[in-house]
Amino acid sequence: MDRRGRKRQLDVESRYWQLILSGVGTVEACRAVGITRKTGYRWRAESGGMPPLRLDETRRSHRYLSLLERQRIATLRGQGLGVREIARRLDRSPSTVSRELRRNLRPHDRDRYDADLAHARARGRARRPRHSRLFADTGLREEVQRKLELEWSPEQVARYLRRAFPDRPAWHVCHETIYQAIFGGKGGLRRELTKRLRTGRPLRKRRRRPDQRRVRFVAPARLIDQRSPIVLRRGRVGDWEGDLIVGRMSQSAIGTLVDRKSRYLRLIHLPNGHSAEQLLEQLDAVLATIPAVARWSLTWDQGSEMALHDRLASHFGEGIFFAHAGSPWMRPTNENTNGLLRQYFPKGSNLAVHDPAALRQVEDRLNNRPRKVLGWATPAEIFHQAVAP
Numbered sequence: 001m002d003r004r005g006r007k008r009q010l011d012v013e014s015r016y017w018q019l020i021l022s023g024v025g026t027v028e029a030c031r032a033v034g035i036t037r038k039t040g041y042r043w044r045a046e047s048g049g050m051p052p053l054r055l056d057e058t059r060r061s062h063r064y065l066s067l068l069e070r071q072r073i074a075t076l077r078g079q080g081l082g083v084r085e086i087a088r089r090l091d092r093s094p095s096t097v098s099r100e101l102r103r104n105l106r107p108h109d110r111d112r113y114d115a116d117l118a119h120a121r122a123r124g125r126a127r128r129p130r131h132s133r134l135f136a137d138t139g140l141r142e143e144v145q146r147k148l149e150l151e152w153s154p155e156q157v158a159r160y161l162r163r164a165f166p167d168r169p170a171w172h173v174c175h176e177t178i179y180q181a182i183f184g185g186k187g188g189l190r191r192e193l194t195k196r197l198r199t200g201r202p203l204r205k206r207r208r209r210p211d212q213r214r215v216r217f218v219a220p221a222r223l224i225d226q227r228s229p230i231v232l233r234r235g236r237v238g239d240w241e242g243d244l245i246v247g248r249m250s251q252s253a254i255g256t257l258v259d260r261k262s263r264y265l266r267l268i269h270l271p272n273g274h275s276a277e278q279l280l281e282q283l284d285a286v287l288a289t290i291p292a293v294a295r296w297s298l299t300w301d302q303g304s305e306m307a308l309h310d311r312l313a314s315h316f317g318e319g320i321f322f323a324h325a326g327s328p329w330m331r332p333t334n335e336n337t338n339g340l341l342r343q344y345f346p347k348g349s350n351l352a353v354h355d356p357a358a359l360r361q362v363e364d365r366l367n368n369r370p371r372k373v374l375g376w377a378t379p380a381e382i383f384h385q386a387v388a389p
Contacts, residue, residue, distance in 0.1 A: 252350055
């Protein structure tokens with residue numbers, strides 16, 4: 001009796017993962033492709049929440065035989081053609097075809113090459129399941145976990161390990177190893193650590209949808225085009241970008257100021273609202289604590305909270321500038337920082353519950369975190385070196 005076992009449903013898996021990556025939930029995706037929820041959850045658990053290696057045939061490396069090529073091998077072999085003739089028709093090396101037949105034929109196959117079964121066997125070997133260094137090394141795992149608890153990103157942790165332990169090369173893991181240990185569940189790290197990452201997602205995604213923002217008020221004074229070229233080059237400390245992060249139904253907000261060169265952050269407490277008068281009062285107090293040598297310019301969007309910008313312009317040597325309406329990408333440093341802050345101040349939450357002490361704590365977290373863009377120095381190091389007498 002021919003006992004081959006159950007074949008992998010490669011086309012079904014491909015459709016399943018396409019639905020998952022498009023944002024469809026697991027239950028809905030399983031129902032759409034005709035599999036049980038248990039099967040869908042098993043596929044996700046086996047692959048750590050991401051599609052298996054080379055599942056998408058359109059993006060595979062040419063080094064590896066595709067499912068279509070294996071199907072052609074099966075057809076040509078069934079016609080009685082030899083290895084060299086099959087290789088010629090596939091434009092492959094004869095050794096490639098010979099190795100394929102040797103690797104993916106089993107005694108119980110009775111010398112009958114099955115393309116789907118061979119493809120599943122090849123892909124199963126490609127996974128090479130094994131434990132990571134984090135699983136085997138308790139000290140390394142504890143060190144990584146300690147930094148992740150402080151909301152460091154896996155890339156920041158990986159760079160820290162190289163700088164802090166130069167004599168322990170076995171600890172120099174890459175950030176992808178840490179990500180896989182968190183999401184895959186096979187590296188010894190707790191699954192709950194996903195909540196400490198920037199997005200807080202329980203599963204990985206290939207990309208995020210861009211957030212949509214709308215212009216609240218258009219009252220330009222001097223547009224961003226009039227800024228000094230040195231601002232665009234990030235050539236000095238003291239060129240700031242600002243904005244508000246807004247809470248549920250726009251009923252609460254926190255002001256953000258970030259220096260373009262050092263990425264140094266200051267947060268503005270707005271306990272009583274975020275009108276122009278309220279922002280003026282609180283922003284004026286924060287700017288008074290920043291040394292004059294670190295106050296050259298400020299770039300803001302055209303929000304109504306900056307209606308009294310003329311009364312703040314005296315704080316800056318070159319004044320205040322405004323991005324074009326509906327163009328948040330013109331303030332990239334501030335937009336990136338606001339994204340980091342959403343880890344601490346989630347969208348849809350009441351931001352008024354955070355007192356000044358809580359804001360200072362978040363400032364310290366971000367200002368003392370090493371940044372790749374700064375050569376793994378911290379924003380606080382860059383900023384304070386620039387303003388030191």
